[in-house]
Amino acid sequence: MSQLRASRSGLLVGIVICIFIFLYLRNSSPEEPEEEPTYPVVAECGFYPDELCSALFEGKGAAPQIAKFCKNPHRSEILAHLHTPGNCSRISHGLHFITRPLSLEESNFSLAYIITIHKELAMFVQLLRAIYVPENIYCIHVDEKAPKKYKSAVQTLVNCFENIFISSKRKKVVYADFTRLQADINCMKDLVYSKYQWNYVINLCGQDFPIKTNKEIIHYIKRKWNGKNIIPGVIQPPNIKSEMSQSHSGVTPEGNAYASPNKRFIDEPPHNLTVYSGSAYFVLTRKFVEFVLTDIRAKDLLRWSKDIYSPEQHYWVTLNQLKDAPGTIPNAGGEGNIRAIKWKKEEGNTHDGCKGQYVQDACVYGLGDLPWIIRSPSLFANKFEPSTDPLVVTCLERRHRLRVLRQAEVPAEPHWHFQQDVHFNMKPHG
Template identity: 90%
Template sequence: MSQLRATRTGLLVGTVICIFIFLYLRNPPPEEPEEPTYPVVVECGFYPDELCSALFEGKGAAPQIAKFCKNPHRSEILAHLHTPGNCSRISQGLHFITRPLSAEEGNFSLAYIITVHKELAMFVQLLRAIYVPENVYCIHVDEKAPKKYKSAVQTLVNCFENIFISSKRKKVIYAGFTRLQADINCMKDLVYSKYHWNYVINLCGQDFPIKTNKEIIHYIKSKWNGKNITPGVSQPPNIKSKISQSHSECTPEGNIYVPPNKRFKDEAPHNLTLYSGSAYFVLTRKFVEFVLTDTRAKDLLQWSADIHSPEQHYWVTLNRLKDAPGATPNAGGEGNVRAIKWRNEEGNGHDGCKGRYVHDACVYGLGDLPWIIRSPSLFANKFEPSADPLVVTCLERRHRLRALRQAEVPAEPHWHFPQRGRFDMKLNG
């Protein structure tokens, strides 16, 4: 009897909780609710496209619903990488595209430089989003990354001929010279590799593509054919004073810069006019070869070794030289390479960060998804799936669906992500 009474009580409590969740999701309060205190979590499986579509459309109830979901992708990805085995099983289990999706893409190869140090699952999601077999990928794994992280990346890289780890690796420090050096090291490897490529694009582990491989190629061909993309402008006075001062990049933690000291640098070598711009670029192969061999480029690199954020002036300055291959001497901030929500542009360039700001750049939240997919940029930055995993998961699903719709070859079964999970709630808001 007592056991029957306990069973009835348990069923009653469970029913009350379910009703509460249903009413809460159907009628969310107008303001951001406090986190629930009851121990109820919905297992979303591989998130249905319905939930992701609602987030992209900015439907009111979607972010609240997403908060109840566990993310299965991290454990799925890590299980493959920490259990080395048959490479075909790894590539298929991780849903890598294994054939060119069109003749146009097969005849226009891109090279990628990716610098990573954390968020292993995010790295795999980024890599499989931009991966096609006709491209080539140089991965710079930060020397300060854990051994297990390095081992897992190596396991993945070993399964693909066109992916390799940089032959020289640095302990990358934020805003220090090593960030620039990591790109240079990968460029050397790419130039001397056996692979032909037309353009190189650099990424970090917190980037994710908004455009498909075909769309990126169309953008380059239509607006920048034979030209480099390095958005930037002449140095404003406040930036010039920062760059002209030298600093030490060594700290007890080993991963952040030290503010500039009072010793001023000499003028840039060869009377170069310095420009300020993005650390991220889309460069022609001929320009990369120029950077690695030209005396002015070498001297500017050496001069940049002890200044704040040299990557923000190096590429854009060299691309303004009239005799540099693919140069754009009169370009300004043109070039839709990165979509970033900067704190100082809130209310003007964007509608505010729905996640949180880190170093004055938005780490995206679920509410930023509509803004991201409307952006004309090729990539968006920055993401932290450990904080909000559904943001990248939904972008990845959308990206894959677009790529397969644009494909001119039949899709292999493993190219598709699972379409449904255990979460089937209809969204009306």
């Protein structure tokens, strides 16, 4: 009997705290002092109430502190599907994939994606299902250094979709090394030789997440670029070879592999090409990709790039300067809103500072960065570390899916919706 009373007492405490949290969110404002709340329990918030996410997007002062008390079982639900191979319908439905075209316009304008990954399996699934529609095609480059269980789980997922495949050639990717560029090239070959037709290719990494829907991405490409490549970056003057170097591999304090400068590069670029510096991330036309894979200048530049530091930051933008290459825009400069990134050097200018933490001078987003992210005109944002703060991606994903379903021109399937239940499992500390 005493146990029953204790259970009822615990339940009442949980209900009272839940009510307090939501009342506090509704009534709080950015002007109120941000005090660190202290509660006797931790709320396991299930699939996170949309109200809490809305408060974070609106920048309500108390929301980030309250969110710290929510554990995230969402990742466990994703991983359970992938580590238990079974019926593919159960996987695609259980993981809430969009399973048919959402509009005629999208059906007639297919995109190809290259995604390079090596960690954060749950984050990869969230990224993939956010950008997935059945008329697109997806090449996944799984880093050779990834754990065996990770590779197996990705293969389980890929096997359930005809238009998703793992790159036929895989590399152990080293940061700022030629292997990063080679991974994209390998996927491009697979995409060009596949049976699928596509208009543009977009490359992403596992720490990216879309801000815009598939329809919005297509609108941006068609209305602003219309058959042109998008390779933003700072274009440097000629004779920058002194800044390039051969490289050797190392490890960052975070444990990630990287390539660091070793000695000056001596050889001149092939075909008297002027080497420029730009973004490693792009939106390219299919004709330009075919040019890259066949043109002698592109092939020779690729061979030359094997010995320079961060060749992916030079290769694409240099080829995009060639007047006879398809879809090029010489002297395009930094045009193109592909990725929203908070660089440390731009704090106080293009953004108000990182609310998470800087890693290699780029912001790993925190909850306080959400208002800035959703206001960005960019197609994608980078970078995210769900193991540090999973609610950042979870809220963005829920917002993204709601926008997708609102824009859809076909009736939504039940499994396209994320779980809407608001439930709390109150657990004592200890």
